[in-house]
Amino acid sequence: MKKNEVTIRPAKHTELETLYHLVTSDETWTKFNGPYFPYTTPSFADFSQSTFIRLCEGRTMQLIVLNGKPVGSVSYYWECESTRWLEIGVIIYDSSCWGKGLASLALPQWVSHLFAKLDIERVGLTTWSGNPRMMACAEKLGFQQEARLRKVRYYQGEYYDSVKYGVLRSEWEQRDS
Template sequence: MLHGLKTSVRPVEEDDIDEIYQWYNDQEVNLWSTGAWPLNTLLSKEQISIKFLDGSSDGYRYSILDENKYLIGTIGFKELNIPSRSATLFVVIGNKSFWGKGYGTDALIIFARYLFTQWNFHRISLDTWDGNLRAIKAYEKVGFKIEGRLREARYVLGSYQDAILMGLLKSEFLAMHGN
């Protein structure tokens, strides 16, 4: 288990699936995590279980716990590129009572440290949509820099929004947060 100041990160367990299922089918959680309601939602518990527990899923997924070891979100990476030592991150604080309180930032810091020091990644990236200012601010606190914009690449609540691409290099992260 990885430990931060406010959060811990551990592998997803079978007991997490009911809560994760609720988040994946929550319009507000999905709006801010992907901007894609309902396109990324309306999954069955079985589909969620396969996505999070099956070793052949589309990425590596972990649970985020608060100080009391209560499940509050998920984090992980996909698009692993071994030659370039890079991957794309994703993070969701599914429990809305933990929004805007630094839990996502803390989880990203400990997870980025893990990827840079244990997996020896050189670079990690992530993306969001331009209306998700809270996420962009949290990502910048971790050290991510805006690297690009895909014009009108997301369709959010009936209108096209730009996708914001962000990246973080190992050297930048370690200079900002240490080992």
């Protein structure tokens, strides 16, 4: 996979049906994206009034595009906006694209974008021990494991750890030089 084959961008208003199909037709991604939280497939109307709006605005969520085709998304949310504690996420909805390093190509674009646009000193990424690919991706990109909350995620009869990673602006800038 070449770096220039993977980009991030806001959604286009003409992509509503395509993106709804992408998110809902193969929901295998829900088994790795916090599966211990309840998930219900959104209706077309709900998707168009929530996730799709965020994707089009492009501020808190953008598409991951592989050779012009949307395959996933990057996002952020405030853990605590008043203290500028921001967390990011990444989802590759198209499971046929898994294991190809797309997240490790998309996330640096997103992190660099966030450091450029927002007055923050740290970007956090939280995953769980049931998603070893995300843990490896975070470490590959220079995120430091900052916390491991042992056995706090219960899923399908088994306990998992919550694993918190972070990268500071100064570390990120040093990484890019």
